[in-house]
Amino acid sequence: MEVCGSSNVSLREFGCEQSLLSRPDGSASFIQGDTSVLAGVYGPAEVKVSKEIYDRATLEVLIQPKVGLPSVRERSQEQCVRETCEASLLLSLHPRSSLTLILQVLHDDGSLLSCALNAACMALMDAGLPMSCLFCGVTCAIDTDGQIITDPTAAQEKESRALMTFAIDSTERRVLMSSTKGSFTVHELQQCIAVSQKASEKIFQFYRDSVRRRYSKTLE
Amino acid sequence: MIGSVCVTQSPVSPSFLLHFRTAEPLEYHRSFLKENCRPDGRELSEFRTTTLNIGSISTADGSALVKVGNTTVICGIKAELANPTVEAPGKGYIVPNVDLPPLCSSRFRPGPPGEQAQAASQFIADVIESSEVIQTEDLCIERGKLCWVLYCDMMCLDYDGNVLDACVVALLAALKNTQLPEVTVNTETCTPGVTLEKRHGLRINKHPVATSFCIFDDSILIVDPTAEEESLATAQLTVVTDEEDRLYSLHKPGGTSLSGQKLQECISRATARQREIQKLINKVIHSVKTAQ
Numbered sequence: 066m067e068v069c070g071s072s073n074v075s076l077r078e079f080g081c082e083q084s085l086l087s088r089p090d091g092s093a094s095f096i097q098g099d100t101s102v103l104a105g106v107y108g109p110a111e112v113k114v115s116k117e118i119y120d121r122a123t124l125e126v127l128i129q130p131k132v133g134l135p136s137v138r139e140r141s142q143e144q145c146v147r148e149t150c151e152a153s154l155l156l157s158l159h160p161r162s163s164l165t166l167i168l169q170v171l172h173d174d175g176s177l178l179s180c181a182l183n184a185a186c187m188a189l190m191d192a193g194l195p196m197s198c199l200f201c202g203v204t205c206a207i208d209t210d211g212q213i214i215t216d217p218t219a220a221q222e223k224e225s226r227a228l229m230t231f232a233i234d235s236t237e238r239r240v241l242m243s244s245t246k247g248s249f250t251v252h253e254l255q256q257c258i259a260v261s262q263k264a265s266e267k268i269f270q271f272y273r274d275s276v277r278r279r280y281s282k283t284l285e
Numbered sequence: 286m287i288g289s290v291c292v293t294q295s296p297v298s299p300s301f302l303l304h305f306r307t308a309e310p311l312e313y314h315r316s317f318l319k320e321n322c323r324p325d326g327r328e329l330s331e332f333r334t335t336t337l338n339i340g341s342i343s344t345a346d347g348s349a350l351v352k353v354g355n356t357t358v359i360c361g362i363k364a365e366l367a368n369p370t371v372e373a374p375g376k377g378y379i380v381p382n383v384d385l386p387p388l389c390s391s392r393f394r395p396g397p398p399g400e401q402a403q404a405a406s407q408f409i410a411d412v413i414e415s416s417e418v419i420q421t422e423d424l425c426i427e428r429g430k431l432c433w434v435l436y437c438d439m440m441c442l443d444y445d446g447n448v449l450d451a452c453v454v455a456l457l458a459a460l461k462n463t464q465l466p467e468v469t470v471n472t473e474t475c476t477p478g479v480t481l482e483k484r485h486g487l488r489i490n491k492h493p494v495a496t497s498f499c500i501f502d503d504s505i506l507i508v509d510p511t512a513e514e515e516s517l518a519t520a521q522l523t524v525v526t527d528e529e530d531r532l533y534s535l536h537k538p539g540g541t542s543l544s545g546q547k548l549q550e551c552i553s554r555a556t557a558r559q560r561e562i563q564k565l566i567n568k569v570i571h572s573v574k575t576a577q
Contacts, residue, residue: 140400141407148539152520227415232539239542243522243535247415251552254532255545 074264076216081183081275083191089167091192095184097216099174102181104188108164116163121156124164128181131170142178142244146185149232149242153186155195164194175219176204178230178244183268190276199235201268202242203261204228207253215264229257233265235272311517318505325354325511330554332509335562337454337569339462347463351455353509355445357389360455362437362463366477369425369432377424377432381409383439383452390444390512408536409439409452412525415533416493418460423488426468431477433465446512449523449536453495458566463487491527494562495534496555498522503541508554524555528563 077098086092089105109122116123126147128139135143150166166188168181182202189196206217206225214221222228227247234241240258249257306313306324317324327333333354342348345361369376383405385393393399398406413419424433437459439452464484470477499510499518510518520540525533532552537543543551 137403137407137410140403144400144404145538148520150539152540152542229535234542237542239544240537240548241542242539243537245415245532245535246411248531248533250531251549254535258545 074215074260074267076264076267077218079183079268079271081187081271083187083275083279089188089192091188091190091194093184093187093191094171095180095187097176097180097183098218099172100176100180101171102177102184103169103171104181104184105167105169106164106188106192106194107167108192108194109159109162110165112161112163117161120160122154122159122162122164124151124154124156124166126150126166126185127168129167129169131173142181145178145230145232145242145244146181149182149200150185150189152241153196153198153200153234154189155197158195173219175217175222176202176230178202179204179216182230182232182242187272187275190272197236199269199272200232200241201235201265201272202230202232203264203268204230205257205260207247207249207257211253213253213257213260215260227253229254229261231258231261233262235265235269238262238265310513314514314517315502318501318507323507323514327509329506330508332558332561333511335454335565337458337565339458339569339573345459346465347459347461349455349458349462351451351458353447353451353454354511355443356441356447356451357443358439358441358448358451358455360437360439360452360459362435362459364463364465365434365436366426366431366468366479367434369429373421374429375425376421377426377434378421379413379419379424379435379437381413381437381439381456382406383409383441383448385441385444385448389441392444404538405449405452408449408523408534409437409456412453412493412495412534413456416491416525416527418457418489418491418493419487420490426477427470430475431468431470435460435463444512446510446515447497450495450497450509453493453525454562454566457489457492457494457562458569460487461489461566461570491529492559492563492566493525493527493533494555494559495523495525496551496558498524498551498554500541500543500547506547506550508558522551524551526552526555526559528559530556 080096083093091106094103126143128143179202206214207227227249229245232242336352338350341350342361346364347362350359385402387393387395467480467483499507500520523536
């Protein structure tokens with residue numbers, strides 16, 4: 066875990082596997098430390114008439130918790146993931162069709178929303194859907210001493226004074242999505258954004274490496 | 286020609302404008318934004334008129350009605366006695382709920398609450414928890430045995446955009462208006478006795494105020510969007526701040542990205558808005574007191 070101020074931002078060990086499911090059009094599992102999310106994408110497929118949009122595809126996001134039924138918290142996370150995906154996907158290329166993204170939480174050990182965002186992006190890539198940019202999720206926690214911890218565990222989240230999750234885009238490294246909890250100052254917010262942008266470099270490099278590894282066999 | 290529709294003496298006929306608005310809503314809005322104004326005559330960083338009425342529901346323990354332009358939200362607070370949870374025996378709790386009934390807009394259908402209503406409820410719950418507007422310890426009557434539960438129900442009566450801001454103002458004003466009856470616990474029978482005549486107000490620690498923005502065409506920032514502007518915008522953003530300039534929420538559910546400089550603009554506008562709203566609430570409470 067990392068303390069703000071120094072040049073290298075440390076994230077927990079992360080890993081990913083793409084196209085591990087046979088039925089969905091794209092699937093991926095993303096693991097950050099002990100947090101793990103499985104994502105599946107279906108589409109473009111036929112859309113219900115009530116949900117049809119005449120100039121673009123309808124995106125639906127479902128987050129399934131490990132135990133129990135989705136609650137209000139999951140609904141609010143679904144909204145965050147959906148609007149982030151909508152911003153990066155070129156939905157106008159598939160008018161009057163539906164895309165469904167299902168995120169199954171396998172284990173939650175902190176930074177769940179950012180792990181869900183990463184899994185979503187990998188699954189969308191695997192499905193081969195046209196996108197204007199990639200995105201990744203980074204969670205920052207500010208502990209009681211005012212230090213910034215990137216990619217916190219559940220225990221670190223509990224002890225923190227503020228918790229922020231950002232989605233960063235791959236082209237300009239700007240903030241696509243932001244969801245925060247707890248109280249913080251403007252200065253702390255800007256520090257956290259800067260740290261997240263730095264951390265995003267690592268995740269995008271990982272995206273690049275894993276995709277290269279995957280296609281290196283088929284291309285040769 | 287399109288650019289000139291902003292000018293009061295416009296050379297285009299009103300019926301043309303109406304058709305233009307229906308046929309090409311996005312172009313219609315763009316033509317105004319190009320001139321740094323909006324279809325309803327506001328500037329980009331101007332709020333609609335906000336009116337506040339407190340104590341509107343006499344049967345509730347606290348209530349407030351807020352109007353931001355046409356958007357109307359009513360908040361009622363109901364206090365009930367309950368057992369504290371095992372995890373927090375010295376605390377009471379607050380249960381917020383935002384309702385967007387079919388009455389307020391054609392976009393909402395009857396039935397269980399939709400995604401927007403649930404996300405709004407979660408947002409309000411997060412603001413209450415993050416800002417600690419009320420110390421939940423204050424709601425405890427007897428440790429481990431008895432506490433208050435505040436059910437804060439916010440209902441939108443007219444949906445014309447920016448419902449989050451209106452909900453936060455309604456909640457804050459209703460909490461300031463809440464009068465809880467005095468409770469004494471009989472030590473022998475362990476039953477609570479409520480004295481309805483003796484009431485006291487809640488201690489409000491912070492005054493969180495939300496300010497919402499819309500981003501148009503990936504670059505133009507407008508404050509306090511109407512329902513039409515919300516549906517045409519590429520991203521939405523809500524900032525919650527208090528009188529000490531601490532931030533409690535930077536809620537941007539997605540959409541197009543935002544530069545650091547624009548974010549700074551949003552935060553300073555939110556700070557100014559917080560002062561305006563706090564002044565408004567104090568003024569209304571003062572006027573209610575002097576009228577009695």
